[in-house]
Amino acid sequence: MASNASDKAVDELGESEARGELERLASAIAAADIAYHRDDAPEIADADYDALKRRNAAIEARFPHLKRADSPSERVGAAPAQGFGKVVHAVRMLSLGNAFSDEDVLEFDSRVRRYLNLDADAALTCTAEPKIDGLSLSLRYEGGRLVQAATRGDGTEGENVTANARTIGDIPASLRGAPQVLEVRGEVYMAHEDFAALNARQAESGGKTFANPRNAAAGSLRQLDAAITAARPLRFFAYGWGEISAPLADTQSGALKRLENLGFTVNPLTRTVARPDEMLAHYRRIEADRATLGYDIDGVVYKVDDLDLQRRLGFRSTTPRWAIAHKFPAEIATTRLEKIEIQVGRTGALSPVARLTPVTVGGVVVSNATLHNADYIAGRDSQGNPIREGRDLREGDWVTVYRAGDVIPKVRDVDLSRRPKGAQRYEFPTKCPRCGSDAVREEGEAVAYCTGNLICPAQAVEKLKHFVSRSAFDIEGLGAKQVEAFFDDGWIREPADIFTLSQAHGPGSDAPLEKREGWGPKSATNLFAAIDERRRIPLARLIFGLGIRHVGETSAALLARSYGSWDAFAAAMRAARDHDGPEWEALNAIDGVGKVMAGAVVDFFHEQTARAAVDRLLAHLDVQDAETPRTEGSPVAGKTVVFTGTLETMTRAEAKATAESLGAKVAGSVSGKTDILVAGPGAGSKLKKAEELGVAVMTEEEWRALIG
DNA sequence: GAGCCTCGAGTTCC
DNA sequence: CTCGAGGCTC
Numbered sequence: 001m002a003s004n005a006s007d008k009a010v011d012e013l014g015e016s017e018a019r020g021e022l023e024r025l026a027s028a029i030a031a032a033d034i035a036y037h038r039d040d041a042p043e044i045a046d047a048d049y050d051a052l053k054r055r056n057a058a059i060e061a062r063f064p065h066l067k068r069a070d071s072p073s074e075r076v077g078a079a080p081a082q083g084f085g086k087v088v089h090a091v092r093m094l095s096l097g098n099a100f101s102d103e104d105v106l107e108f109d110s111r112v113r114r115y116l117n118l119d120a121d122a123a124l125t126c127t128a129e130p131k132i133d134g135l136s137l138s139l140r141y142e143g144g145r146l147v148q149a150a151t152r153g154d155g156t157e158g159e160n161v162t163a164n165a166r167t168i169g170d171i172p173a174s175l176r177g178a179p180q181v182l183e184v185r186g187e188v189y190m191a192h193e194d195f196a197a198l199n200a201r202q203a204e205s206g207g208k209t210f211a212n213p214r215n216a217a218a219g220s221l222r223q224l225d226a227a228i229t230a231a232r233p234l235r236f237f238a239y240g241w242g243e244i245s246a247p248l249a250d251t252q253s254g255a256l257k258r259l260e261n262l263g264f265t266v267n268p269l270t271r272t273v274a275r276p277d278e279m280l281a282h283y284r285r286i287e288a289d290r291a292t293l294g295y296d297i298d299g300v301v302y303k304v305d306d307l308d309l310q311r312r313l314g315f316r317s318t319t320p321r322w323a324i325a326h327k328f329p330a331e332i333a334t335t336r337l338e339k340i341e342i343q344v345g346r347t348g349a350l351s352p353v354a355r356l357t358p359v360t361v362g363g364v365v366v367s368n369a370t371l372h373n374a375d376y377i378a379g380r381d382s383q384g385n386p387i388r389e390g391r392d393l394r395e396g397d398w399v400t401v402y403r404a405g406d407v408i409p410k411v412r413d414v415d416l417s418r419r420p421k422g423a424q425r426y427e428f429p430t431k432c433p434r435c436g437s438d439a440v441r442e443e444g445e446a447v448a449y450c451t452g453n454l455i456c457p458a459q460a461v462e463k464l465k466h467f468v469s470r471s472a473f474d475i476e477g478l479g480a481k482q483v484e485a486f487f488d489d490g491w492i493r494e495p496a497d498i499f500t501l502s503q504a505h506g507p508g509s510d511a512p513l514e515k516r517e518g519w520g521p522k523s524a525t526n527l528f529a530a531i532d533e534r535r536r537i538p539l540a541r542l543i544f545g546l547g548i549r550h551v552g553e554t555s556a557a558l559l560a561r562s563y564g565s566w567d568a569f570a571a572a573m574r575a576a577r578d579h580d581g582p583e584w585e586a587l588n589a590i591d592g593v594g595k596v597m598a599g600a601v602v603d604f605f606h607e608q609t610a611r612a613a614v615d616r617l618l619a620h621l622d623v624q625d626a627e628t629p630r631t632e633g634s635p636v637a638g639k640t641v642v643f644t645g646t647l648e649t650m651t652r653a654e655a656k657a658t659a660e661s662l663g664a665k666v667a668g669s670v671s672g673k674t675d676i677l678v679a680g681p682g683a684g685s686k687l688k689k690a691e692e693l694g695v696a697v698m699t700e701e702e703w704r705a706l707i708g
Numbered sequence: 709g710a711g712c713c714t715c716g717a718g719t720t721c722c
Numbered sequence: 723c724t725c726g727a728g729g730c731t732c
Binding site: 111211215218343345346347349351353364365366367368369370372403407408409410447549550551552553554555592 | 717720721
């Protein structure tokens, strides 16, 4: 039976057929894995391998209870192209906003109150707990059993480290009384004493030692051989959750209690605090205990306790509005500023970088630091106010450096008493160091730009790097390094060249990729396949990839959503050529698009060279129309809504977020394209204009009734 | 027109 | 992560 079953569509399979199929697939995939990984001699084509994996996943999705203990979908190292399989998070793993001072914490408190329309003296309870310096992990339990563990990755997609997570003592393999689906999120870390012992062992056995516990934890979790992870002393604190089939509690603190009862370890310094002064008091207590905790922490996290309020607050593009991380002050080190060099970005921006005598800051050796712009070097901000009390930076100076947010190295100050004799004030270049074109700094702007847009090789290569970057075309195997090498050899000079790479440099060509240093038949085939995969591209990624100034990831998605298809978008931009007319007005009416961005986009389409390059690119692409938001049964899908006057039961931001989630476009001003004006008390000119234009006007109450 | 909020662009090291 | 600047609100 099983042999016939393999030809059947998954939804036609009976249960016993499915069981047999899963068994067959498990052994076929395992055999392919061994051939690929251990013997480095693949027996089947990658596409066939992927098909096996997909079929396995599809059957498992339909018959979850038949999932085998040795399921290929969970096995570490199962995917051939990279060490770990990828996992798309059911609920995104976000990062947190940061507070660096008491004022920032007070501001967080008032921002939350403002958003929720709470009085200054109304209670607003938060949880406060140490921020562990480890790495985030998401644990998925189904029916009380741990089925998957994934790293954070880019927040949307992480790595499957299930086998490794199973070896961590603090992570229960099964739970009693948990919801059917429960994703527990927390931090994997290594305690100080375990770290010291591990390093001692490593040194003894001649293995590599780790710079700090964080790196040790990360290195240990990302072992392809779970047996190695098992020998590493990792621990886990639970602090939150992702997808859940039933709520854990009404409050953050209640949910943490529940997780504790289920068998997780929650940090013992977690408290609920009612007011900013209590938040700060708990911060100081934790800071005072920092050295005796036995593990690294880098701050304190506050979260609004009431989950209903959390839901109302929602998310900004990368962070929740209901939480913030209060960071401890950064460590500082002293070193020498050897040289100031200039880098050229994809927009032509000239950015000075400090080359430093390498120095250890916070467990990492730093040798470069950004200097932002000419004013920053001179000791001024963009308004001309002194920073570093007006002290400028010169080559040869002794400077203090720190890692902003414990990541990005920055120069804090300069020690004038140690300034070498004859050190010269730094002269910011007036020519692009790469192409020699004039560098121009517009009046009132902080950044100088290279004007050789079409001839500057630095700009061209940076634009290409942007094009292949993660948020744009995200071509696996074609990173910044490869782009640079291909550019230098003239293989890729513009985006379209990427899609003809396999013709120009395929196996039979004059200069085949597989003969290049560092490449072989396998990696070359993989790259061509990865490129082919991106011929079908979502509209938003295409727009972002074009690298139009002022159009980042968010705005690209906004434009894609607003126009739906490439043809509609391009036609409108061409029609708006003169910064005038209905298309121009429509573009400017999009909430979030102003004159500057609109001008940049329209001018991009008007520019012959850029347009020709885009046309060459489009010949290779199948652009997918933008998905409109969930609109099923939404009464306002596709409508353009404007809010005006005072809103009484929700804040403006809430109103906007809700409307957008229902597929409506929220605009800032009333125009012929407006479908609905929601007018509260105090509405003025917008109401009048809406009435003139015959736009439907409703009260807030009517609006709420409409959207349910 | 000022003040806030958010986004864009550039940056480091593993 | 930070800084500058664009866009929106008041």
